[in-house]
Amino acid sequence: MAQLKYLVLHCTATPEGRAVTSDEIRRWHTAPPSQGGRGWKQVGYTDMIHLDGRVERLVKNNEDAQVDPWEVTNGAAGYNSFSRHVVYVGGCARDGKTPKDTRTPLQLEAMKKYVLDFHSRYPSVKIIGHNQVAQKACPSFDVPKWLRSRHQPINHSPPMDQLLTLLQWLVPAGGMGAILGWLTNSRLRATRTAKEVHDTYKQMYDDLHEQLLTLSNENKHIRADFSRLERAVAMGATCRLWPQCPIRRELQRPPLPDVSVPSPRQRQRKGRDPTDARSPARDEGDTSPPPLDPP
Secondary structure (H helix, E strand, O other), X not given: OEEOOEEEEEEOOEEOOOOOOHHHHHHHHHOOHHHOOOOOOOOOOOEEEOOOOOXXXXXXXXXXXXXXXXXXXXXXXXXHXXXXXXXXXXXXXXXXXXXXXXXXXHHHHHHHHHHHHHHHXXXXXXXXXXXXOOOOOOOOOOHHHXXXXXXXXXXXXXXXXXXXXXXXXXXXXXXXXXXXXXXXXXXXXXXXXXHHHHHHHHHHHHHHHHHHHHHHHHHHHHHHHHHHHHHHHHHHOOOOOHHHOHHHHHHOOOOOOOOOOOOHHHHHHHHHOOOOOOOXXXXXOOOOOOOOOOO
């Protein structure tokens, strides 16, 4: 099981307008080479977008942010264990050889909806084309360019700097010109500040997400080590020399005192109440070691 990192867009590399069924995909990918297939254990895609915009599920998926072994599809060598693959029917001109973006209007709308929904649920997963990780034409269009044009607002108005220059040229010098200039500059500064804040928060989110993944992996290793220790202790208890075993004595020692650095609030609270009845003090001269096993 691996963390989901990529959504890879594909095409079936079939002629424009030719319908493709899921049975054909399965035969092309999983049939033995002697029968014209590739001999794969699994098809290459989780979902397929048909010419009419219908999205068909080819491989079961529990829709979480992990790629389980039974969810892996063979869409891109070296990326399958941490990627999901979606394909649209088409990708070639009618000659069946020339790469061409043949997505129908219904396919375009379905793919846009699919990508937006996917991004809303997994914002940290990168959306790429097959041709970005392999020497292929698939999916026969520039995915980053399409994402920028389809999923980001397009501003058809002139840039704010040009508006400022035009206003200062049209309006005579004086109060009105100064006010318009100030308002325009304020709007420009606010826009730039908003972008900087957005970029900062995005970077913070990415860093936090990476740290959480690291801590999660470290926690898994700690739990595995603790489980091995438990099994070792359980096996040691069956040893005939266990009553005299030094490991047993070490495990029965009381826990070490807390040597963590107190927070400023804890230090302040301790200063107000130096005699805490809940934790009786130990005599400073008491240096006797912790008691061993009872006889």
